[in-house]
Amino acid sequence: MKTLGRLLGFAAFVGLLIIIVRAVRQYQQDNEFQLTANLPGESPTATKKRNLSPALLEILADPVDKGPVELLTDGEGKEWLVNRRNGYRYPVEDGIPIMLIEEGEKHRDASLIAA
Numbered sequence: 001m002k003t004l005g006r007l008l009g010f011a012a013f014v015g016l017l018i019i020i021v022r023a024v025r026q027y028q029q030d031n032e033f034q035l036t037a038n039l040p041g042e043s044p045t046a047t048k049k050r051n052l053s054p055a056l057l058e059i060l061a062d063p064v065d066k067g068p069v070e071l072l073t074d075g076e077g078k079e080w081l082v083n084r085r086n087g088y089r090y091p092v093e094d095g096i097p098i099m100l101i102e103e104g105e106k107h108r109d110a111s112l113i114a115a
Helices: 002-029 054-059 101-106
Strands: 070-073 079-082 089-093
Antiparallel strands (some): 079 089
16 A cells, blocks of 8 residues: 555646646747847847837737737838827837837827828
């Protein structure tokens, strides 16, 4: 009986270990919204410009009219999310979109409105 208890305890431990390993691997594979990827040999703390994930860009919507936005880069290299229906521009800072209505109104550009 003692041996059976030890065997069940060992089996439970191995099962728990397998679950933890699978969860970690799944997290690494499914991190679709990761903004940057470290190249082999690159320091994780290296500072570089981040880009928006295409999957994230696909689900973002203008907070005013709930329509889609597009990513544009101006001449200075600054990224903006633009709503062509009302001319609102939302800044993207370090890969993070600032989607506040006040920011869109502040950076409104009438020349971006589609006819």
